[in-house]
Amino acid sequence: MNKSKVLIVGGTGYLGKRLVKASLSEGHETYVLYRPEIGVDIEKVQLLLSFKEQGCKLVSGSFNDHISLVNACKLVDVVICAISGVHIRSHQILLQLKLVDAIKEAGNIKRFLPSEFGTDPARMGHAMEPGRITFDDKMEVRKAIKEAGIPFTYISANCFAGYFLGGLCQPGFIIPSTHSVVLFGDGNIKGIYVDEDDIAIYTIKTIEDPRTLNKTVYIRPTENILSQREVVEIWEKLIGKELQKSSISAEEFLSLMKGQSYEEQVGMTHYYHVCFEGCLTNFEIGEEDVEASNLYPQIKYTTVHDYMKRYL
Numbered sequence: 001m002n003k004s005k006v007l008i009v010g011g012t013g014y015l016g017k018r019l020v021k022a023s024l025s026e027g028h029e030t031y032v033l034y035r036p037e038i039g040v041d042i043e044k045v046q047l048l049l050s051f052k053e054q055g056c057k058l059v060s061g062s063f064n065d066h067i068s069l070v071n072a073c074k075l076v077d078v079v080i081c082a083i084s085g086v087h088i089r090s091h092q093i094l095l096q097l098k099l100v101d102a103i104k105e106a107g108n109i110k111r112f113l114p115s116e117f118g119t120d121p122a123r124m125g126h127a128m129e130p131g132r133i134t135f136d137d138k139m140e141v142r143k144a145i146k147e148a149g150i151p152f153t154y155i156s157a158n159c160f161a162g163y164f165l166g167g168l169c170q171p172g173f174i175i176p177s178t179h180s181v182v183l184f185g186d187g188n189i190k191g192i193y194v195d196e197d198d199i200a201i202y203t204i205k206t207i208e209d210p211r212t213l214n215k216t217v218y219i220r221p222t223e224n225i226l227s228q229r230e231v232v233e234i235w236e237k238l239i240g241k242e243l244q245k246s247s248i249s250a251e252e253f254l255s256l257m258k259g260q261s262y263e264e265q266v267g268m269t270h271y272y273h274v275c276f277e278g279c280l281t282n283f284e285i286g287e288e289d290v291e292a293s294n295l296y297p298q299i300k301y302t303t304v305h306d307y308m309k310r311y312l
């Protein structure tokens, strides 16, 4: 069977560039959207050229030009979008509605993977303001996909390791301290941390797997389901030293939000749901959905311990 041809939208992004690499390494003919709007952003242009050197095809297309998106979709079988959705960087999730229109018109796409890659938005109907916008926007895209009748896979990737392990689960930090840490309450709520390169590989594995068609795929590597306290312990062992620990209550954490910018508040409410509420681990995966490390046991995922060695 010929492998699916893949279009990556948002390929220059933090996750997107890893999806490009994974798609190539899995042997897919890989197309990356090149948006003329990036202008003279030399870093992006160089990155796109490096993709080309590695065997990708660059395809010009703009979210302001419907036909260009339709034409890009017509070249491939699968579209994966990794457009931005982190407010402190950029949040463009609803632009995907234009991509959904293009996929619908193109009519040939066997699978669309929208930009999700985090907490399952379908489980976040109760989410707090202002962070709920992330989940609401992702649900709006899901609604459009459903209405257009487009086959899909939704990837619930849990916590990107770079943000959560890098900061020992503290918002606003992405390099782990060797001195101190603030625990969320008792620090015993479990989160799930996934190396972004592993997220990309699992994602690519799903694209022609019939078991993942029209499903949510949760990425829950067993060894990486840990509390903040356990993450800190792993770090302490690596550096051979105990950190000074203090604790913040949920009320104190929420009151801290008041002085922050809108973008920071969005991020803080996400941390609240993960670290105080346990929104990633307080449910069982239902029979209708699937888990990536069970589907692909041959993939040797990166453990939290191994991920954290890079900070030594």
Ligand SMILES: NC(=O)c1ccc[n+]([C@@H]2O[C@H](COP(=O)([O-])OP(=O)(O)OC[C@H]3O[C@@H](n4cnc5c(N)ncnc54)[C@H](OP(=O)(O)O)[C@@H]3O)[C@@H](O)[C@H]2O)c1
Pocket (backbone or CB within 6 Å): 009, 010, 011, 012, 013, 014, 015, 016, 033, 035, 038, 044, 063, 082, 083, 084, 085, 086, 089, 090, 092, 095, 115, 116, 117, 118, 119, 157, 158, 159, 160, 161, 163
């Ligand atoms: N679970 C977690 O912990 C976690 C953490 C971070 C992100 N995420 C999720 O992962 C996904 C990707 O996030 P990311 O941080 O990788 O994204 P990112 O690096 O901030 O941006 C990805 C790409 O989005 C495209 N983009 C940005 N602004 C655009 C605009 N105005 N018009 C069109 N395209 C635009 C750009 O691609 P091009 O220039 O190549 O077109 C950019 O490189 C999001 O859904 C986000 O919510 C999850």
